[in-house]
Amino acid sequence: MAQSQTIKTIGILTSGGDAPGMNGVIRAVTRTAINYGIRVMGIRRGFHGLWRGDVAELDARSVSDKSRVGGTFLMTARSKTFITQEGLQQAQKMTQVFGLDALVTVGGDGTMRGAGDLAKLQVPVIHIPATIDNDVGCTDYTIGFDSALNTAINCVDKLRDTASSHERCSVIEVMGREAGYLALHVGIATGAEIILIPEQPFDRDKDIIGKILSARNRGKQHYIVVVAEGAARGEEVAQYIEKNTGTEARATVLGYLQRGGSPTYQDRYLASMFGIQAVKALMENRVNRVVVLKQGEVTDIDLLEGLETTKKITAESMKKANILSI
Numbered sequence: 001m002a003q004s005q006t007i008k009t010i011g012i013l014t015s016g017g018d019a020p021g022m023n024g025v026i027r028a029v030t031r032t033a034i035n036y037g038i039r040v041m042g043i044r045r046g047f048h049g050l051w052r053g054d055v056a057e058l059d060a061r062s063v064s065d066k067s068r069v070g071g072t073f074l075m076t077a078r079s080k081t082f083i084t085q086e087g088l089q090q091a092q093k094m095t096q097v098f099g100l101d102a103l104v105t106v107g108g109d110g111t112m113r114g115a116g117d118l119a120k121l122q123v124p125v126i127h128i129p130a131t132i133d134n135d136v137g138c139t140d141y142t143i144g145f146d147s148a149l150n151t152a153i154n155c156v157d158k159l160r161d162t163a164s165s166h167e168r169c170s171v172i173e174v175m176g177r178e179a180g181y182l183a184l185h186v187g188i189a190t191g192a193e194i195i196l197i198p199e200q201p202f203d204r205d206k207d208i209i210g211k212i213l214s215a216r217n218r219g220k221q222h223y224i225v226v227v228a229e230g231a232a233r234g235e236e237v238a239q240y241i242e243k244n245t246g247t248e249a250r251a252t253v254l255g256y257l258q259r260g261g262s263p264t265y266q267d268r269y270l271a272s273m274f275g276i277q278a279v280k281a282l283m284e285n286r287v288n289r290v291v292v293l294k295q296g297e298v299t300d301i302d303l304l305e306g307l308e309t310t311k312k313i314t315a316e317s318m319k320k321a322n323i324l325s326i
């Protein structure tokens with residue numbers, strides 16, 4: 001990496017919903033920056049902490065033994081004040097007060113939009129995508145997705161045991177906000193009979209009741225239905241199934257279980273690589289960037305362009321899930 005002429009001190013914050021692997025990102029950014037003689041200020045409680053000046057210096061030791069732990073030791077918040085013009089200006093002022101030459105933001109799409117707003121106010125930023133939802137359009141992967149998937153898969157496997165003993169239908173509602181990535185991947189990995197995601201409109205009778213009845217006619221005696229929270233309420237789906245098929249149905253909302261726990265190998269490894277890439281961009285005098293994973297490669301792209309990029313679950317992926325569910 002070429003030595004940066006301008007970046008002497010950076011700030012780092014985690015914002016929005018926490019995700020396993022965020023601590024690994026903070027560690028990687030901190031240690032890589034220190035390695036190149038850059039001071040690192042940890043901003044607590046996300047953007048909320050930035051505008052309140054909730055800042056303390058991080059050293060190599062303060063990030064020790066953190067990357068195996070879920071959550072974020074810098075803590076996080078969903079700040080309503082920050083998204084106002086006044087909040088943004090106060091945040092920008094705080095970057096000057098603490099002498100931050102650049103800011104590294106870690107979080108999902110909301111955090112990335114916040115980073116974009118600060119970039120427009122001339123605060124140099126690098127964003128690192130981290131959310132269990134994997135719904136940031138410009139990157140194939142967001143830190144935390146794999147850990148959440150593994151947690152959910154583990155829960156669904158357990159639910160299948162009891163659904164099978166009782167010959168029931170187990171409806172599992174997973175997180176993901178408006179996106180169905182978690183549901184689709186959990187559903188495929190656990191062999192769900194039905195996967196409901198917001199990206200794919202469904203007909204309750206044809207796509208739920210019809211499928212369960214034909215699965216029953218093919219000899220199945222218990223059923224797994226994975227529902228993305230953005231598609232339907234698990235409890236309502238379970239009631240509809242029980243009423244219209246006569247099969248007992250139970251709903252489980254996995255909720256915040258999916259956000260906690262020790263990060264998987266993939267999240268620890270990519271958190272490290274994303275963190276290194278963020279500092280690399282700064283060292284090479286690239287600012288207002290977002291770190292992304294594209295076709296297996298960790299790189300960085302223009303932040304504002306990244307904010308315009310969308311991605312979609314393809315009909316093809318849903319077709320594959322359907323083939324496997326017969």
Ligand code: F6P
Pocket residue numbers: 017078108131132133175176177229259
């Ligand atoms: O974005 C991550 C996420 O866990 C979503 O899947 C979920 O809809 C949302 O955050 C819940 O947010 P909160 O922590 O504010 O309840």
